[in-house]
Amino acid sequence: MDYTLQPLKYAFNALEPFIDAVTMEIHHDKHHAAYIAKLKEALDKYPELKYSSVEEVLADLENLPEDIRMAVRNNAGGHWNHTFFWGILAPKNDISSSLVEKLSTAFGSLDAFKEQFKNAALSRFGSGWVWLVKKEDGTMQITSTPNQDNPLMAFAEVKGKPVLALDVWEHAYYLKYQNKRADYVDAFWNVVNWGKVEEILG
Numbered sequence: 001m002d003y004t005l006q007p008l009k010y011a012f013n014a015l016e017p018f019i020d021a022v023t024m025e026i027h028h029d030k031h032h033a034a035y036i037a038k039l040k041e042a043l044d045k046y047p048e049l050k051y052s053s054v055e056e057v058l059a060d061l062e063n064l065p066e067d068i069r070m071a072v073r074n075n076a077g078g079h080w081n082h083t084f085f086w087g088i089l090a091p092k093n094d095i096s097s098s099l100v101e102k103l104s105t106a107f108g109s110l111d112a113f114k115e116q117f118k119n120a121a122l123s124r125f126g127s128g129w130v131w132l133v134k135k136e137d138g139t140m141q142i143t144s145t146p147n148q149d150n151p152l153m154a155f156a157e158v159k160g161k162p163v164l165a166l167d168v169w170e171h172a173y174y175l176k177y178q179n180k181r182a183d184y185v186d187a188f189w190n191v192v193n194w195g196k197v198e199e200i201l202g
């Protein structure tokens with residue numbers, strides 16, 4: 001498995017003023033890097049375990065040796081979640097009329113979708129993530145997970161393919177927004193890479 005931290009496809013300050021450069025740099029270079037290092041450290045204890053991708057690890061958590069299972073769950077989750085998150089952010093954020101239509105069909109309207117997503121972000125107690133998921137039956141659902149769990153994990157409350165994600169750990173917003181998670185969620189809509197979201201949704 002490749003343990004390289006991929007660079008962002010945009011500059012740390014590209015999402016200003018909505019997500020500040022210092023937060024982006026620490027979040028990517030320190031937090032994300034640490035998840036990768038700790039994942040490697042855990043899996044290195046069992047060289048006989050061979051995985052070719054993070055997805056493969058996430059799908060196999062229940063079969064891991066118990067002494068590394070939680071470390072792998074947290075850190076493979078952290079690695080996957082952050083890689084995904086960087087990909088659905090962008091400084092330019094036009095949303096197509098076809099995606100607005102899909103979200104409106106599923107949630108009532110684009111505003112209603114944003115409202116429900118925000119409510120999920122605000123009601124996640126402590127650290128975690130909010131997701132828009134495409135389920136196996138093709139329908140979309142908003143869900144949230146604690147810590148670094150995600151909808152790809154077998155035990156997730158709502159399973160499916162992540163389409164959009166928001167990191168609601170304090171490290172993602174505290175420098176700029178302090179305790180105002182709601183303001184961070186509102187700002188997030190300005191830096192969503194809707195083109196990418198639509199591509200993933202398929």
Ligand code: MN3
Pocket residue numbers: 027031082167169171172
């Ligand atoms: Mn984070």
